Amino acid sequence: MILIMAWRNIWRSMTRSLVVMGAIAVGIWAALSLTGFATGMVKSYVNNAVQNIVSHIQVHQPEFLDENEVKYNIPDAEAVEQAIRAEPGVKAVSVRSVVNGMISSSKGARGVSIKGVIPEEEARVNALDENIVEGDYLSGEGRNPILVSSELAKKLNVKVRSKVVLNFQDRGGSITAAAFRIVGIFDTDNNPFDLSHVFVRRNDLNSLLIPAADSSLAVEGLAHEIALMVDDIRQVNLIAASLSSKFPNLKVQTYREISPDLELYEGQIKNISLIYLTVIMLALVFGIINTMLMAVLERIKELGMLMAIGMNKLRVFLMIVLESALLGLVAMPVGLLLGYITIEYVGANGIDMSMYAKGLESFGMSSIIYFELDPIVYLQVAVGVFLTAILASIYPALKAIRLKPVEALRTI
Amino acid sequence: MKVITTKGVVKIYNPDKIPVKALNGVDLEISEGEFTAIVGPSGSGKTTLLNIIGGLDRPDEGDVEVGGHDIDAMSDNKLIDFRKEHIGFVFQAYNLIPVLTARENVEFVMLLQNRPKEERHGRAEELLRAVGLEDKMDKRPSELSGGQQQRVAVARALAPKPDFILADEPTANLDSKSTANLLDLMAQLNKEEKVTFIFSTHDQRVIDRARRVVTLVDGKVATDEVRESE
Numbered sequence: 001m002i003l004i005m006a007w008r009n010i011w012r013s014m015t016r017s018l019v020v021m022g023a024i025a026v027g028i029w030a031a032l033s034l035t036g037f038a039t040g041m042v043k044s045y046v047n048n049a050v051q052n053i054v055s056h057i058q059v060h061q062p063e064f065l066d067e068n069e070v071k072y073n074i075p076d077a078e079a080v081e082q083a084i085r086a087e088p089g090v091k092a093v094s095v096r097s098v099v100n101g102m103i104s105s106s107k108g109a110r111g112v113s114i115k116g117v118i119p120e121e122e123a124r125v126n127a128l129d130e131n132i133v134e135g136d137y138l139s140g141e142g143r144n145p146i147l148v149s150s151e152l153a154k155k156l157n158v159k160v161r162s163k164v165v166l167n168f169q170d171r172g173g174s175i176t177a178a179a180f181r182i183v184g185i186f187d188t189d190n191n192p193f194d195l196s197h198v199f200v201r202r203n204d205l206n207s208l209l210i211p212a213a214d215s216s217l218a219v220e221g222l223a224h225e226i227a228l229m230v231d232d233i234r235q236v237n238l239i240a241a242s243l244s245s246k247f248p249n250l251k252v253q254t255y256r257e258i259s260p261d262l263e264l265y266e267g268q269i270k271n272i273s274l275i276y277l278t279v280i281m282l283a284l285v286f287g288i289i290n291t292m293l294m295a296v297l298e299r300i301k302e303l304g305m306l307m308a309i310g311m312n313k314l315r316v317f318l319m320i321v322l323e324s325a326l327l328g329l330v331a332m333p334v335g336l337l338l339g340y341i342t343i344e345y346v347g348a349n350g351i352d353m354s355m356y357a358k359g360l361e362s363f364g365m366s367s368i369i370y371f372e373l374d375p376i377v378y379l380q381v382a383v384g385v386f387l388t389a390i391l392a393s394i395y396p397a398l399k400a401i402r403l404k405p406v407e408a409l410r411t412i
Numbered sequence: 413m414k415v416i417t418t419k420g421v422v423k424i425y426n427p428d429k430i431p432v433k434a435l436n437g438v439d440l441e442i443s444e445g446e447f448t449a450i451v452g453p454s455g456s457g458k459t460t461l462l463n464i465i466g467g468l469d470r471p472d473e474g475d476v477e478v479g480g481h482d483i484d485a486m487s488d489n490k491l492i493d494f495r496k497e498h499i500g501f502v503f504q505a506y507n508l509i510p511v512l513t514a515r516e517n518v519e520f521v522m523l524l525q526n527r528p529k530e531e532r533h534g535r536a537e538e539l540l541r542a543v544g545l546e547d548k549m550d551k552r553p554s555e556l557s558g559g560q561q562q563r564v565a566v567a568r569a570l571a572p573k574p575d576f577i578l579a580d581e582p583t584a585n586l587d588s589k590s591t592a593n594l595l596d597l598m599a600q601l602n603k604e605e606k607v608t609f610i611f612s613t614h615d616q617r618v619i620d621r622a623r624r625v626v627t628l629v630d631g632k633v634a635t636d637e638v639r640e641s642e
């Protein structure tokens with residue numbers, strides 16, 4: 001009966017109740033959408049970084065990571081590659097040789113990391129082939145082709161078909177220089193990465209890295225980095241652990257270890273949703289307190305009468321709390337549905353932020369954000385709003401039970 | 413048997429500012445089955461006395477015993493329960509819960525007492541029939557006239573079979589026909605169900621129907637007249 005009374009009471013001031021319910025629904029919608037936006041942004045950053053740059057897992061010789069010198073190549077790289085390909089859950093593997101050097105044109109020079117890749121393999125691990133904005137991706141044809149980014153091309157004042165010179169130390173320690181011809185220009189959304197990386201064919205690079213006098217290593221055998229993608233990103237840690245145990249002398253790192261900022265961002269998603277939720281709940285608390293206080297004050301006589309005829313304080317208290325909880329419960333599905341529709345729609349179609357945030361790309365994010373939301377957030381928001389409604393009703397409910405029936409009945 | 417005994421009851425409003433001695437030593441005994449009117453000029457203390465007897469207010473001096481209980485010793489929450497179990501109230505106005513139907517209003521106190529559903533339904537129908545509102549059971553108070561509302565209030569007060577019913581000017585907002593109807597009803601219930609009624613009034617026609625008339629003047633019992641039944 002208390003429930004029935006509470007339910008009917010909230011419809012007594014229909015407009016007022018609808019306004020609070022509207023506010024609650026909009027609050028829920030905003031909390032969900034903002035969290036969806038933040039999640040989408042972080043995921044876009046992480047996905048870009050994983051797809052264009054770090055891949056899921058990388059394998060190196062441990063010293064290579066510290067010293068970054070050509071001589072720290074992966075021993076017996078072909079066998080390692082075969083074993084990784086055989087690992088269940090591994091989708092694609094690219095074996096690279098890497099050397100730090102200098103790229104120069106007639107207009108300037110810059111330090112870069114030169115990555116020697118097998119074009120078809122690299123394309124399966126990395127979106128490099130899709131990121132070509134001018135010219136073509138690496139192929140088997142032509143002599144010494146190279147890919148540079150549009151940022152770097154601007155700095156060096158070169159374009160497709162221009163010639164550049166790469167300088168670096170070979171495995172014997174002597175400085176080598178070779179001319180390469182730009183066949184394509186790429187652009188990931190990450191400017192710092194773009195400026196510092198160029199891609200060539202692995203065999204071209206390896207033949208320059210292995211001095212003529214060195215017969216210990218075939219051209220196909222030199223590799224410093226094995227990058228791989230897995231089928232299911234949630235399996236990353238498992239697969240990395242399994243590889244680690246198979247190659248105790250190599251360093252196996254997941255994208256989170258390679259780029260700790262990615263892990264940091266991923267971890268922030270939870271905090272972001274909590275912050276939004278808290279801010280919105282605070283705003284709702286005041287709206288609900290105000291409404292419930294009005295509902296109590298305009299019913300003083302009636303509440304006095306209820307206590308006079310025997311409704312005890314606990315029941316009066318419960319009735320007021322229930323009224324507030326019901327306001328929240330009615331508004332909740334509306335807000336959740338609005339939020340869900342927004343998340344799903346923007347999740348599928350994306351929202352173009354380039355008008356508002358020109359600089360997004362320099363941080364390595366796409367300018368089109370696809371909303372995304374962990375389903376648990378719906379539950380968090382629902383529980384949060386429900387608790388808010390109950391908390392906000394406590395003060396008005398206390399006011400109600402402090403009334404003295406005689407005085408309440410006498411007030412006009 | 414005595415249901416109510418007051419001894420030297422004094423009630424002072426505003427003790428700190430301008431004190432008003434609303435009751436100035438009231439001694440009164442009311443027995444089971446009475447049909448008693450409390451009368452007196454405006455401001456003589458009728459409402460104050462009924463509130464104190466009904467446990468809605470506390471005296472500053474004197475003793476009040478209701479059904480053998482010293483109600484002054486009870487906590488506020490205890491008093492609410494005591495009222496629920498022992499006393500029926502009919503106020504001048506604002507008697508009914510606006511969001512409940514006539515039937516639900518009548519059942520309300522029984523519901524607070526956790527009486528079983530069948531008993532509540534049966535009693536509510538029986539009483540609404542007795543007050544002549546069998547066709548208005550599912551109407552809300554706003555759909556009823558003032559007289560009908562007061563009859564629902566009487567039914568509500570009677571429903572849990574209280575020891576007695578306190579009514580403060582129950583007819584003040586009613587026209588003469590509704591007043592007569594309500595009084596007929598109260599008199600009949602008093603006779604047939606042996607319900608004790610104590611009501612305050614200004615209305616001479618109501619006073620004429622009472623079997624005992626207690627007159628208050630300046631917070632004291634001035635006359636106490638018991639009549640033969642009408």
Ligand SMILES: Nc1ncnc2c1ncn2[C@@H]1O[C@H](COP(=O)(O)OP(=O)(O)OP(=O)(O)O)[C@@H](O)[C@H]1O
Nearest residue numbers: 425426432433434453454455456457458459460461
């Ligand atoms: N809450 C209060 N505060 C101060 N004075 C009060 C209060 N309630 C009643 N009084 C005073 O106490 C006296 C008795 O009031 P009470 O309401 O009991 O009279 P009454 O006989 O019921 O009058 P009426 O016939 O007008 O209803 C009056 O002088 C009144 O002004």
Ligand SMILES: [Mg+2]
Nearest residue numbers: 458459460580
């Ligand atoms: Mg009065």
